[in-house]
Each structure stands twice: as C-alpha cells, then as structure tokens.
Amino acid sequence: MSNTVATEVKVGFKSPIVMGSIGLLTIVFMGFLGREGMVGFEISRRQDVIQVPALDIDSSTLGIISGVLMLAISGFSLYRSMQNQKTPIWVSSIYGLIGVTALLGWLAAEGTVPIAFIAGTALVLAVPIILGAMAGIMSERVGITNIAIEGQLLTGAFMAAVVSSITKSYLLGTLSAMFAAALLSMVLAVFSIKFLAQQIIVGVVLNVLVIGITNFLYQQWLTEDAENVNFPGTLDIIRIPVLSDIPLLGPIFFENRITVFLAILIVPTIWFVLFKTRLGLRARAVGEHPLAADTVGIGVGRTRFWWVTIGGSIAGLGGAALTIGNAGAFGREMSGGFGFIALAVVILGRWHPISAALAALLFGFSIILRVWANQVSPGIPTDFITMVPYLVTIIAVVGFVGQSRPPKALAVPYVKG
Amino acid sequence: MSDLNKTDNMTSQVMKEILSGGLLRTVIAIVLGFLVGAIFMIGSNKEFVESLAYIFARPGDAFSAAAAVVGDGYGALFKGSIYNFDADTFEKAIRPLTETLRLGAPLIAAGLGIGLTFRVGLFNIGGTGQLIFGMIFATYVATRVELPMVLHMVVALIAGIVGAALLGALVGFLKARTGAHEVILTIMMNYIALYFFTFLMRNPDLLQESRATGNPKADAAAETALFPKLLGDSYSLHWGLIFALIAVVVFWWLMERSTIGFRLRMVGFNPDAARAAGINVEKTYILAMALSAGFVGVAAANQSLGVAVGVTPSAHANIGFDAITVALLGGSSGPGILLAGLLFGAFKAGSPSMQVIGVSPEVLGIVQGAIVLFIAAPPLIRAIFRLPKPQTTNALGEMRRRIFVKGGAK
Numbered sequence: 001m002s003n004t005v006a007t008e009v010k011v012g013f014k015s016p017i018v019m020g021s022i023g024l025l026t027i028v029f030m031g032f033l034g035r036e037g038m039v040g041f042e043i044s045r046r047q048d049v050i051q052v053p054a055l056d057i058d059s060s061t062l063g064i065i066s067g068v069l070m071l072a073i074s075g076f077s078l079y080r081s082m083q084n085q086k087t088p089i090w091v092s093s094i095y096g097l098i099g100v101t102a103l104l105g106w107l108a109a110e111g112t113v114p115i116a117f118i119a120g121t122a123l124v125l126a127v128p129i130i131l132g133a134m135a136g137i138m139s140e141r142v143g144i145t146n147i148a149i150e151g152q153l154l155t156g157a158f159m160a161a162v163v164s165s166i167t168k169s170y171l172l173g174t175l176s177a178m179f180a181a182a183l184l185s186m187v188l189a190v191f192s193i194k195f196l197a198q199q200i201i202v203g204v205v206l207n208v209l210v211i212g213i214t215n216f217l218y219q220q221w222l223t224e225d226a227e228n229v230n231f232p233g234t235l236d237i238i239r240i241p242v243l244s245d246i247p248l249l250g251p252i253f254f255e256n257r258i259t260v261f262l263a264i265l266i267v268p269t270i271w272f273v274l275f276k277t278r279l280g281l282r283a284r285a286v287g288e289h290p291l292a293a294d295t296v297g298i299g300v301g302r303t304r305f306w307w308v309t310i311g312g313s314i315a316g317l318g319g320a321a322l323t324i325g326n327a328g329a330f331g332r333e334m335s336g337g338f339g340f341i342a343l344a345v346v347i348l349g350r351w352h353p354i355s356a357a358l359a360a361l362l363f364g365f366s367i368i369l370r371v372w373a374n375q376v377s378p379g380i381p382t383d384f385i386t387m388v389p390y391l392v393t394i395i396a397v398v399g400f401v402g403q404s405r406p407p408k409a410l411a412v413p414y415v416k417g
Numbered sequence: 418m419s420d421l422n423k424t425d426n427m428t429s430q431v432m433k434e435i436l437s438g439g440l441l442r443t444v445i446a447i448v449l450g451f452l453v454g455a456i457f458m459i460g461s462n463k464e465f466v467e468s469l470a471y472i473f474a475r476p477g478d479a480f481s482a483a484a485a486v487v488g489d490g491y492g493a494l495f496k497g498s499i500y501n502f503d504a505d506t507f508e509k510a511i512r513p514l515t516e517t518l519r520l521g522a523p524l525i526a527a528g529l530g531i532g533l534t535f536r537v538g539l540f541n542i543g544g545t546g547q548l549i550f551g552m553i554f555a556t557y558v559a560t561r562v563e564l565p566m567v568l569h570m571v572v573a574l575i576a577g578i579v580g581a582a583l584l585g586a587l588v589g590f591l592k593a594r595t596g597a598h599e600v601i602l603t604i605m606m607n608y609i610a611l612y613f614f615t616f617l618m619r620n621p622d623l624l625q626e627s628r629a630t631g632n633p634k635a636d637a638a639a640e641t642a643l644f645p646k647l648l649g650d651s652y653s654l655h656w657g658l659i660f661a662l663i664a665v666v667v668f669w670w671l672m673e674r675s676t677i678g679f680r681l682r683m684v685g686f687n688p689d690a691a692r693a694a695g696i697n698v699e700k701t702y703i704l705a706m707a708l709s710a711g712f713v714g715v716a717a718a719n720q721s722l723g724v725a726v727g728v729t730p731s732a733h734a735n736i737g738f739d740a741i742t743v744a745l746l747g748g749s750s751g752p753g754i755l756l757a758g759l760l761f762g763a764f765k766a767g768s769p770s771m772q773v774i775g776v777s778p779e780v781l782g783i784v785q786g787a788i789v790l791f792i793a794a795p796p797l798i799r800a801i802f803r804l805p806k807p808q809t810t811n812a813l814g815e816m817r818r819r820i821f822v823k824g825g826a827k
Contacts, residue, residue: 204542211786213457216777220777343604383619387608390605393605394602
C-alpha cells in the first residue's frame with residue numbers, strides 16, 4: 001500500500017469458505033455416500049507396554065461426525081472473520097486432524113488404521129523435507145532464493161552413505177554430509193553475492209550438476225564396489241525411557257533415529273534464533289531491507305553468506321536422514337523431488353520454521369498415505385491423494401488461504417552503492 | 418526513426434554481441450565443461466588410480482592412463498553421436514548423426530519455449546508439466562480418435578501444442594491475477610501434471626492401453642498419427658526434426674520480426690516502461706507463458722507421436738528440465754538454441770556407446786551441468802580468463818539486470 005495512513009487490514013472470508021466447502025464434501029462423500037463397514041483405529045502397537053484398546057466406529061458414521069465437526073469449526077472461523085480476526089493456527093490444525101481422521105476411516109472401511117505406524121512413518125519421511133525447508137527458510141530470510149535444496153539433500157545423502165561406509169562411523173558420515181552440502185551452498189552464495197548471478201538459474205544449474213555428479217559416481221563407483229562404499233546400514237533406533245511408553249505419542253516421537261530427534265530440536269532452535277535473538281533480527285533485516293541493514297553497520301554480504309552456508313549444512317543433515325536415517329544405502333537421484341517439496345513447504349509455512357515443519361508433515365503424510373491406501377483399498381485413485389499437497393501449495397501462493405508474503409529483498413542482489 | 422531502422426540496429430547489435438564475447442564465452446564454457454567431465458572420468462578410472470601409487474617413479478603411466486580414458490570416453494561419444502568410423506557402410510556410419518538429430522529435436526523445441534520466457538523476464542521451470550499436458554492431449558488424439566492419414570497427425574500435433582499451452586496460460590493467468598511467482602507455480606504444476614497423467618494411464622476409459630498390464634501405460638499412437646520416417650525405415654529419424662526446425666523459424670520470426678515479439682521483449686527489458694507505453698503487462702505474461710508452453714508442446718507431440726511404443730509416466734524423459742540448460746546455453750536466441758539442442762541431443766545419442774566401452778555416460782550430465790554453470794555467471798569466466806567487460810549486453814544479461822533492479826520474486 002502506497003499511502004502512509006495506516007489502514008485496517010481486512011481479514012477475508014476465504015478461510016471459512018474453503019473450510020466449509022471441504023466440510024460439506026466430507027459429510028456427503030465420506031458420510032452419506034461413504035463406505036459401509038467398521039473401522040478400527042489401533043492406538044497401541046502389540047509390543048507396547050501400556051495397551052489402549054482400539055476404537056471401533058462405522059466408516060460412514062465417522063464421515064458424518066467429522067463433517068459436522070468440520071462445519072462447526074468453519075462456523076467458528078466465519079465468526080472470527082466477521083469480527084475481522086484471523087482463524088488461529090491451532091484451530092486450523094484441529095480442523096486438519098479431523099479431516100485426516102475422516103479420510104483414514106473412509107479408506108480403511110472393514111479394516112484397521114495403525115495410527116502409530118502411519119504417523120511415525122510420516123514423520124520419518126518428513127524429516128528430509130523439514131530440514132530442507134529449514135535450509136530454504138534460512139537462505140530466503142536473508143534474501144537469497146534457494147532452488148538448490150534438491151542438490152543439497154542429494155549431496156548430503158551421497159556423502160553420508162559413502163563416508164559412513166568407508167569409515168564405519170555414522171558421526172563422520174553425518175558431518176561430511178553437512179560439510180559437503182555447506183560447500184555447495186557456498187557456491188550458491190558466492191555466485192549470488194559476489195558474481196551477482198541470477199539466483200534461480202544458479203540454483204537450477206547446481207541441481208543439474210549435483211544430479212550429474214552423483215549419478216556418475218553411483219554408476220561408476222558405488223554399483224561396482226557396493227559392499228565397501230555403499231553399505232552403510234541405518235542408525236540405531238533410540239528409545240527414550242519412560243517417554244517412549246506414552247501411548248500413541250511415545251512410538252511416534254520418542255522411539256526414533258537421532259536424525260528425527262535432531263530435526264525436532266533444530267526447528268524450534270531456528271525459530272528462536274530467527275525471531276528472539278539479535279542475530280535473527282539482523283538476518284531478517286538483511287532479507288527485508290539490505291540498504292537499511294547496511295546503513296546501521298550489518299555486513300549484508302557476510303550475513304547472507306553464512307546463513308546460506310549454515311542452512312546448507314542443515315539440508316545436508318536432511319540428506320543424511322535419507323540414507324543412514326532411513327533407506328540404508330544411496331540410490332540414484334534418491335532425493336526424488338524432496339528439495340522441491342521443501343521449497344513448497346517454505347512458502348506454505350510462510351517462511352516460518354514451525355509452520356513449515358507442520359506443512360512438511362502434511363507432505364510426509366501424503367506420501368505414506370498413498371502407499372498405505374494402495375494396500376487397504378486397492379483401486380482408489382491414490383494419484384489424487386499424492387497431488388493434494390501440491391494443489392494446496394498452489395492455492396496458498398495464489399492467496400486463497402491467507403497471503404504468503406516472502407521477504408522483501410528476496411532474489412535481489414545487494415550492491416553497495 | 419522508422420521501424421525498419423530499429424530492426425537493422427537490432428540485428429547489427431546481435432552480430433556485435435556474438436562477435437564481441439558472447440560466442441567466445443560460450444565456447445570457453447563448453448571447453449571447460451568437457452574438461453570438468455574429463456577430470457571426473459580420470460578420477461574414477463582404476464588404472465589411473467593404481468598408477469598414482471608410483472606416480473613419482475613412472476609418471477608416464479598415470480598420464481597415459483588418463484589420456485586413454487578421456488580419449489576412449491569422448492571418442493565413444495563422437496562415434497555414438499556423429500560418425501561411426503567402425504561401420505562397414507556409409508549408411509551405418511552416419512546413423513549416429515541421425516540419432517543426434519532425432520534426440521535433439523524435442524530439446525530444441527522445448528528449449529525455444531523456455532528461452533522465450535527468459536526473454537520476457539520470466540522463469541518457466543515447468544517444462545516437464547507442460548510437456549506432460551501436451552502428451553496427454555496428443556496421446557489422447559493419437560490413440561482414441563480415428564482420422565485419415567496426415568490429418569490425424571496434424572490434429573494430434575496441434576492437440577499437443579494446445580494442451581501444453583493451456584497449462585502455460587493457466588500459470589500465466591495465476592501470475593498475472595494474483596502475483597504468485599511463476600517458479601513456484603510451475604514446479605508444483607510439474608508434479609500435479611505427472612500424477613494426473615499417471616491417473617489417466619491407469620483408467621481404461623481414458624488413456625490406459627487396451628491390453629492393460631497393471632502398470633500405467635498408454636497404447637501406441639495409431640499409425641495414421643505417427644510422425645513419418647524422414648530417411649526411410651533404416652533410420653529412426655522422423656518428422657519431429659522438421660517440426661523442431663519449423664519451430665526455430667517461427668520463434669525467430671516471432672521474437673525478432675513480429676509485433677507480439679516486440680511487446681514480449683519490451684516487457685522483458687523493462688516492464689514499468691512497457692506499462693507506461695501502454696502495453697498490458699499482465700496480458701503479456703499470460704501470452705508469454707502460453708506461447709512458451711506451446712513450443713514445449715511441439716516437443717510433447719514429438720514424445721507421443723515419434724515412436725510406435727505407448728507412452729509411460731516417464732516418457733517426458735526429463736526434457737522439460739534439460740530445456741532450461743538448452744535455453745541458457747543457447748542464450749535464448751533461435752539459432753543458439755538450435756545448436757545447444759543439438760549438442761545435448763548428441764549427449765543423449767552418444768550415451769549408449771560410452772556405456773559399451775565401460776565409461777558411465779552419466780559423466781555427460783556433469784559436462785552439461787558444468788557448461789551451464791559457467792554460462793550462468795559470465796563474471797566468473799571473465800575473471801578466470803581476464804576477458805574485457807562486454808560493451809553490449811545480450812538478452813539474458815538484460816534480463817539479469819532487470820531482476821537485480823526490480824526484484825524477481827513477489
């Protein structure tokens with residue numbers, strides 16, 4: 001807005017409209033036109049210490065109940081909009097959880113839903129996306145577009161697998177993954193800050209280069225000598241005593257590999273640094289208004305360089321989570337678009353670490369849901385389920401669900417004048 | 418000043434650019450790219466690594482091993498993509514060249530599309546999605562519609578172009594209407610298109626092949642819709658090449674001679690000035706994305722109608738992404754993209770013969786990436802070789818400058 005008079009920001013009616021329509025669709029298609037049969041929601045696994053009985057409910061009844069609850073929340077959102085207030089994020093999250101429950105119940109009619117398994121796998125799958133998104137947030141918050149997250153993840157995955165195999169040390173493998181991905185980010189940073197190259201192009205090109213290098217080394221070296229250089233295995237699963245015995249939450253959050261715990265720790269740390277410390281304030285100033293930041297004595301180039309580089313090392317950790325944290329070996333182009341998903345997650349999370357992590361969980365969930373839905377109800381067009389997060393991202397960027405606004409100086413090189 | 422004068426100035430300026438550094442820089446980038454590839458080939462060669470153990474005693478071994486692997490590798494690339502000396506007849510010896518032309522054709526067409534958006538100051542990362550949408554339309558016409566010879570092919574080709582252009586126009590519309598950044602929109606569209614395509618190929622009423630095997634696959638294009646062979650049945654080269662060449666001419670005319678092209682370039686140079694001059698910038702974005710995707714659609718038709726094998730979800734063959742490198746290397750000009758497309762087409766054609774002699778053709782991916790990395794940062798090459806700063810800037814440089822000043826992302 002160009003006029004200097006402070007104008008009241010209008011909260012639109014987009015959220016209640018979108019939420020209400022999805023609620024109605026749920027009632028109709030998963031409720032009244034839903035599928036017959038009981039669904040059992042398994043809360044405890046067989047090996048758990050504390051056993052909670054499974055919840056059984058009729059699939060179409062669940063659809064109706066969920067739809068009604070979703071409509072109620074939409075009503076609340078409508079009320080908030082009429083008061084010109086935004087719908088709080090925790091309300092939207094509850095709404096999302098109810099919708100997901102309805103979807104699970106619909107898919108698993110006459111079957112069971114292993115909640116701990118689905119949620120746990122979604123988290124594990126989301127870890128590389130979360131860490132990649134943190135790299136994206138760290139570099140975009142200081143004004144450097146990072147399309148190279150895919151390359152950073154792939155670099156990390158490759159180095160973690162190879163170095164862990166050769167040195168038999170997961171610690172060295174993880175560190176070298178972070179180091180190599182940081183080096184790659186330095187190239188992005190130097191090209192963007194020093195050579196003033198077009199950041200989007202440099203990002204795309206770095207991806208091409210990393211895919212080329214890892215494909216070549218994989219073909220020429222890793223497949224020839226797989227036992228010695230591409231056989232790292234996976235990190236041990238750590239059970240945190242007591243906490244891991246909590247029903248449902250325990251198996252999901254407290255019985256995992258170190259990569260998952262690190263991701264859970266890194267997200268709030270970045271949030272804290274970015275929004276609660278002087279360091280973060282300076283970084284955001286560089287991303288929003290580099291000239292002003294420079295005027296008060298903040299080194300724009302230096303800040304950008306280090307944030308991009310450290311962000312890259314976090315993406316490298318995400319890459320390590322792909323190999324030694326999940327698959328147990330490196331595979332050709334195994335990051336398979338996670339870097340681009342991370343890019344979407346950054347925008348969906350509105351450049352906020354915690355929201356981005358939640359958005360990453362949505363993607364992780366959609367991936368496992370596709371696999372699982374194929375098993376419980378073959379014949380359901382799972383391609384559409386996989387498509388949903390990408391559609392949601394488009395809906396978010398075109399501004400139907402709240403405007404997502406990037407840092408102001410994003411992709412604008414700063415030349416000291 | 419008359420319009421004619423202006424275009425004359427423009428052409429002479431283009432010539433000046435080519436002579437003054439653009440071309441030199443491109444050649445240097447390509448040479449450096451091959452050097453980087455050679456380093457990887459040498460480094461991963463067993464004989465070379467073994468000879469390193471006694472490199473001070475007999476350095477000759479290491480050098481000869483290195484020279485041998487590079488010579489073998491790039492020699493096989495040449496034999497597989499241009500001229501095969503080992504063949505007994507001339508017809509067989511030039512087969513590699515026809516393969517290069519065949520595989521280069523879709524890269525050229527799609528490269529033109531991506532290059533067009535660069536000229537307008539946009540980034541179309543969505544070549545893959547647009548290609549897939551084109552393939553959906555072209556494959557549908559080619560497998561589910563019955564038409565007479567020639568007409569069927571033409572309709573399928575147009576369907577491919579229209580299908581791709583529709584998706585491009587949608588992205589342009591969303592950008593113009595809401596200000597959403599086209600990079601994000603196109604990347605998301607890539608995935609949506611891919612899953613949509615897979616869904617269609619699982620559905621017997623839509624695109625699934627008649628003898629379904631459970632895997633997503635479409636029927637082969639009807640014979641009436643197939644691109645005819647260009648040099649008889651002994652070569653796989655087909656009319657896709659002709660359509661790509663026509664696309665180059667159309668692109669050149671569109672960008673350099675037509676009013677639309679003038680408008681597109683004007684928005685690319687300076688959207689604010691264009692707006693002040695009465696050009697509807699938003700409409701131009703929609704038009705640019707649609708035209709760009711239309712060129713990608715020619716590549717889509719090539720993938721759907723080029724071979725008598727049903728398409729699968731992977732039939733896009735990464736052309737949408739490779740097209741970005743083609744457009745960058747070709748400097749977003751018609752002739753440049755033609756040559757760049759042929760170079761990367763040669764990489765694809767030469768891959769199998771490199772595989773045969775035991776050099777992983779994936780090294781060509783490194784060469785490709787390294788070339789465009791050097792292209793992407795002219796100051797880097799200038800710094801390495803101490804070249805003078807160019808007097809004039811090419812279209813890409815102009816676009817880069819625009820984004821520095823204005824800020825690309827919204």
